[in-house]
Amino acid sequence: MNAHPHGSLVRVLHNLGGTLLDAVHGGARDSAAIGGIVIHDPVEDSVPPAHALVLGVGLREPEEIARLLGELGRRRAVALVVRAPVTPDARVKTAAEESGVGVLGLTPGASWVQVAAMLRAVVAEGDVGGPDTLGGTLSGDLFALANAIAALIDAPVTIEDRHSRVLAFSGQQHKADASRTETILGRQVPERFSRMLRSRGVFRDLYRSDGPVDVPPLQNGSDGPTVPRVAIAVRAGDEAIGSIWAAVREPLSPERSQALRDSAKVVALHLLRLRAGADVERRLRADLVSTALEGRAGAREALSRLGLADHPVVVLALGLRDSVRGGVPSGADAGLTTEREHLADAFAMHLGAVHPHSAAALLGDTAYGLVPAVQDRDAGEERAVRTATDFLDRVGTRTAAVIGIGPIGGDAGGLAQARSGADRALRVLRAQSGERRVARLADVHVEALLCELRDIVAVRGDEPTGPIARLAAYDERRGANLIETLGAWLDAFGDISAAAAAVHVHPNTFRYRLNRLAEVGGIDLDDPEARFAAMLQLRVMPPR
Incomplete structure (x- = not known):
């Protein structure tokens, strides 16, 4: 058996030292169990866990390193990793000695993302199944x-x-x-x-x-x-x-x-x-995340086991666009199932790098991420948007993945509402084909309401009525384009030139069609209520 303390900096250096990491300055907590791998972000005022191993991405200047060592010492971090070569500097040496935080040099050419994953693997060694x-x-x-x-x-x-x-x-x-x-x-x-x-x-x-x-x-x-x-x-x-x-x-x-x-x-x-062990851990985490998101009995206990009980939480819902799923039922396509699992694993790793106490799991065809919100409501949601955008930028466009973000849940009871908001925002993004890949519920609230109206209409079997029904029947009998003309005119807010360009006809031809649809449909286009009713029907129950 390895005699080095499990999950400590000594173990990390034993396994990765000489190849990826070199000890520049020793620390006072080298033998302590590492509490998490954290990436330092000078913009965000996040609090790392005790005994964190901090990755100082982009840190070069000795003055910056020395100042950060002082802050990390007050937060009882284990060590700071910076890119080698580390310039010999008395300020850095003094700060390391006074703070008790070690300084490690990361070999040139090593990827920060790969190193973060490898460090987590080393720190987690032996977690499964105890000390067997x-x-x-x-x-x-x-x-x-x-x-x-x-x-x-x-x-x-x-x-x-x-x-x-x-x-x-x-x-x-x-x-x-x-x-x-x-x-x-x-x-x-x-x-x-x-x-x-x-x-x-x-x-x-x-x-x-x-x-x-x-x-x-x-x-x-x-x-x-x-x-x-x-x-x-x-x-x-x-x-x-x-x-x-x-x-x-x-x-x-x-x-x-x-x-x-x-x-x-x-x-x-x-x-x-x-x-x-990975399969067991994945299932256990999925059960805990599912229980927490339900917001009922046991949610508080699940949040405690996930390390999220003492913070407001923002919920992120990750899924694939409907065009990718192609109407295939959840879990029915092996390729899609594998892609979702890989995407969910990458999502969990990314959230773990952003905040060590985050949790993520794949539930059905949606991967949910729970991230502590240490700021106020708006700032917490904005940070979640940046986190989601950064993840999708790293993944690229080949997966057609989208992320919906719900409102912040202040406690176990509010987490169910937060999950519902994330689901509603995700549904809007899934149905769209544009460039938007991340959205808060507040950004797509109206679109989400329209989706719910479509559900009600579909369940009741409602069909278009009034002017829209008459125009649809006329189009079907005569092969006309009056519904298309009305939709273009409403979308262009009455701008004839823009509406005509949208349907690729001459403005005079468009004016003729507009007059004709007013006669056939019996619709008063000067009446705002009539315009709203027509637009709502076209959005919620478009004619077949």
């Missing part, structure tokens, strides 16, 4: 396991999933090559190497074989050939669930090959335990 051990290593502690394997075969190793994503890596990676460093920094085997491995049939041989597979050097551009690799599939029964890759400069001895085989079996147990 598998093969002498803390359950789920893949980094400790990678170091143990590296010691057995005397070679730096990575543990990867079926998609060549790095789950953990050992120390001594400097003994490998530049491609291994690039893989670890990106937490993913670079695509150019994946293509070469596929073209050589390495992945095919790897997942067909039960033993180690030798991988000859690959050409790495100007850096020359890579160090040879030995890889072995990690299996759970007949299913390959990952792999172990070792950078070796000479073939493994029979004893070390056998050690690698035995190690793959232990890694399989850990991966299965992590997979099962």
Whole structure:
């Protein structure tokens, strides 16, 4: 077992030090359990949890770093991570000593997002299933396991999933090559190497074989050939669930090959335990979020277990546009279900980076996020809009995802209303095809009311009446365009030129049609009540 304190800065440096992080100045709380991974935002006055590990994105100037260290010391943070190289400065050293907050340098080229995810993985090691051990290593502690394997075969190793994503890596990676460093920094085997491995049939041989597979050097551009690799599939029964890759400069001895085989079996147990634990944790969190959003008995307890009981909460509802869903019932399409799950996981990670006490879960075809609102009502909703917009910008337009934001729920009872508001805003966005991807209920309140009116009309089977019914019948008999003409005129607020351009006819032709529809429909276009009634019917129950 690893002797380093679980979830502490000492454990983080043991696993990631030398490759991603270097200790610049020690702190007074290095052995304390890390309370959360927080990204510092100089614009937002958010309060990090006690013993937080703070990522100082964009911090460069020693004066800024020293000032932030003083603030973090008062909030009992563990350490501050800044981009290396960190300029030696007496002010930073003094601030670190006085505040008790350590300073870590993040290696150049490493992505802040990837580092945040990797730090959370290290901090969460062993959370599932308590302090059990598998093969002498803390359950789920893949980094400790990678170091143990590296010691057995005397070679730096990575543990990867079926998609060549790095789950953990050992120390001594400097003994490998530049491609291994690039893989670890990106937490993913670079695509150019994946293509070469596929073209050589390495992945095919790897997942067909039960033993180690030798991988000859690959050409790495100007850096020359890579160090040879030995890889072995990690299996759970007949299913390959990952792999172990070792950078070796000479073939493994029979004893070390056998050690690698035995190690793959232990890694399989850990991966299965992590997979099962992740499924259990996801279901538990979904149950808690669902109970909290219902606002009935048990909501207060659910919020307490989520760490949200002492704050007003803003609810965000994430879903896909109706054009993507295509009328497919929830859960009926496997591809859409997988996409929703991946999107919900990314959403949860993003909210966790914004606020460590946020919670997110996929309920049906909607992912809900609960984020503490530390400001007043308007400021809290505006911050939620910025958070949602930033997430969708990162995801890109390929998912056609949209987010509705409800009013802030002040307590467990108000959370059901907040969820209803988020759902109503999301429904409006789902039905639209424009560029708007984020909206508060206040932004789309009228559209939401129209959606509810359409529901009532659909349930009762109401049909258009009065002038609209007469115009629709005339259009059907004569093949005319009077309904289209009326809609364009109402939308253009009576501007003949704009309305004619919208339906691509000459203004004189449009005037003729307008006069004709007034005669056929028996509608007084000078009467504001008649205009409103016509517009409402066209919005709520458009003729077939």
